[in-house]
Amino acid sequence: MDPLTGISCDICINNVLAVVNTKLLRDYAQIDVRLRQLAFIVKHWAKSRGVNATYQGTLSSYAYVLMCIHFLQQRRPAILPCLQEIGHTYSVTVDDIQCAYFDQVEKLRGFGSGNKETIARLVWGFFNYWAYNHDYANAVISVRTGSILSKHEKEWTRRNGNDRHLICIEDPFEISHDLGRVVDKFSIKVLREEFERAADILHNDPNPCATLFEPYLPS
Template sequence: MSNTYECSLKNQHNYNKRSLKHGESYEPKHKKFKQNHFDSGYKSVVDVVTIFKLELQRILNNNNNKLSNTIIEDIQPYGSRISGIYTDDSDVDIHITYTSNLSFKKVIKLFADSIRKSNVFNQVVPIIHAKIPIIKCSFHKKTGIDCDISFNNISAVHNSYLLNYIISMDHRIKPVLTKFKSWAKNTGLICTNGFSSYSFYWIGLFCMQVKRILPPIYELQKNIPERIVGHWNCAFSKEQEFKKDNQKHLSESDILTMIYAYYSSFDFKTYVISPYVGCPLLKKDFENVDQLQPELWKYKQFHKENFEQTNLLFLRTSQFSMYTQDPFQHNLNITARVTPKVFEKFINACTELKDK
């Protein structure tokens, strides 16, 4: 009996140490085999943006009956994977342009239901009441990557391509912005009540515009046809000549230090950050728009047409003191959500790094 028992233990021991099959990993804590959810080599071989776009097209086309009152006009990627500032596990952002006689809430729920039933993602959640409503799709089963889907917000697509072009203008810009964002996240500046990644990129780029490393956005719009989205021109040219001081002697580290020093002493109470013009603007001039630079003629026009709708005007878009114009949509303050607590943390952190 003893031999039988020993043999049984030996067989059990051999069973527990069997060779792992492809796609499995051993998890000692639970003493069992765990199937990996995706092939880690998949992401490096294929273009995940194309995969997501094609899958969404297939899913939504296969649900035409449910979406019979809705016409999908376009599906386009945007965000970090288009701007070029991303990591292997960054989300994929997809924008859908549609028209429908159904309510926005109804359409988003129908889209979410269709995607959920496709079983392509582990979880699909419509976030309807956010400032920019999205469908959040978590863990794509083939790649392990998340996806955020937004709607009828085409300016975000143009902004992504603008960032992509700006980054291509100087080899130092992408690593500088990557390090700048990483520092911001580690410092707790990029959060729900603070900066977005997008706004923080433009904070960094604006300083480089002031130092003439980069051009103001209006210079990229000279002598080319407009591309109007809403009231705003989202066109830009890659052919414009820009007389710049590259300051080639500056390293990436030097540029970062320059950014920290610049904002440690920036007078946010008096000035507005304007990537479009590429220099600080007096905040008081937004009360008397005739005093604004001629390059901002579209905002002057918008202000006069919407004077009574104060919630649409630039200085009415934030209850806090930090004002940063969107490079295209000049009535939009992209740092509107930055609370005094996060703002103070930003200034203190910049001051600390400047003095090192």
């Protein structure tokens, strides 16, 4: 954090894979405006509630955006396609990792027009899924395939050093990388309680915004 401005940021040098990841997220965001809206709300919620710090055992902003993309891929009708399952128009190799997907996203605008869900409905659906429907014991979310994979097939069934697999989010290119590996037995409890709190507020409170984004104050 800069002591003069109070601005907190990460500076990465020569991290080409991060540039490719950012391009993928940007391309998904161009397909349907609801992704940008959902990701903005989820990231603001995570910051307000103190669950967006990997060094504290919670999730990164990047992980939350992948969770949003995957959630919209899973809606029926789907709101987002799986760009890595369509004929590749962009391909680059970074540190022996092949990064390839369909990036001519202007051809996919309107892909999700058959799904009429409002952003309000989707925000509630996102939190309700992570609160009550996600199979934490067995499931891995995969934007790469647009599907749910099993922990068993990823061999993410047990702790490996400091890597735990209590909430599994596959990186779309570096597929051996679980973005949830930093979450421990304490922070997974916090995350799940926060997902439940958010889902319940959105379901029961007629004016939920103030309560949803209320800053977390440790007791």
